[in-house]
Amino acid sequence: QVDEILVAVQFRDNGRFPVQELLECKLNGITVIGVSTFFEREMSQIRVNSLNPNWLVFGGGFDQSGLRTAIKRIFDLASSVMLLMLTLPFMLITALCIYLEDRAPILYRQERIGLDGQPFTIYKFRSMRRDAESSGKPQWAAENDTRITRVGKIIRQLRLDELPQIFNVLKGEMSLVGPRPEREFFVKQLCVEIPYYNLRHSVKPGITGWAQVRYQYGSSVEDSLQKLQYDLYYVKNNSLFLDIIILIDTVLVVLTGKGSR
Incomplete structure (x- = not known):
């Protein structure tokens, strides 16, 4: 049969x-x-x-409905306020550790590409040396990257370096869950080398995403292609239920250290 x-x-x-x-x-x-x-x-x-x-x-492709967008925004606001209150002590400890090891600046600000290809400023706890890109040219993060500080290695493994992006979510520039935002330099390169790469900008970028919990940390064009295919699945199928699944999986990734670098 x-x-x-x-x-x-x-x-x-x-x-x-x-x-x-x-x-x-x-x-x-x-x-x-x-x-x-x-x-x-x-x-x-x-x-x-x-x-x-x-x-x-x-056929509409990866268009997002108004209802789905509204539900996601309400969930982002409520969850971000709660997450901010829960993680504030960890953020203060992280800031102190960064300052004691390598002084200021504590926060790292960088322009990334977000919804509809629009640039915005992302916030992260600084995990690399202050002269990490002294050459002036953006670089992929590498395995055992020598630019990462001792504190930076720990906060990357625990994903604490991403916590300041809660403020990006509150400002409406990001979502808790979505494709990770990339720098314009890499976006231009990847749009040339990977078909349909810009489709990932059909939704707001996220602090965590489907690609982050399904694929290893990548630092190449081939890795970006593999992650894009997970991102496109999320863009097409995103829902409140899927967001909750991804957030739970993210906690498991943090606990196991999988994918962090």
Whole structure:
């Protein structure tokens, strides 16, 4: 007995593609799905090479409904206020440790690309030396990066360096959950090398995201491609339930140290 048919080839109008047979199967209660739908369901990601331009142009693509956006904003505000009260003691201790090791500045401000490709200033606790980019050129973070301070290594592992971004959420520039915002330098590079990269800017960037809990920490174009496919899944399927799942998974990632660098 057949319950489902997976179609793993592109549609071809040459008389050899069994459209009629597949239609009969579907009318008889057998599920017929394409490979892109299969990967989305089984891998929780959307493969870039399977995206259909016609769907993006005429089918709404990754458009966000007003109701979904409003619910997400209310959840962000309520959760951020609560999270700020809970983490304030840890933020004060983190600030003191940074100052004792490497003096000021304690906070790190940097321009990132957010919703609809608009730039904004992100806040983080400084985890690298003050001269980390003395060359003037942005650099990918590397494994065992020598620019990271001793305190920085700890707060990165515990994700404490991201806590100041709660204020970005309160200002409406970020969400608790969403694709991580990148610097304009890297966005321009990745838009050239990765198709549909800009689609991740269809929602607000987040402090944590689906890619962060599903994929290892990456520092290359190939890693960015893999993370994009998780980001696109989130952009298409984001909901309050999925946000809660990601926040729970983020806590587990912090406790295990997985993905931190």
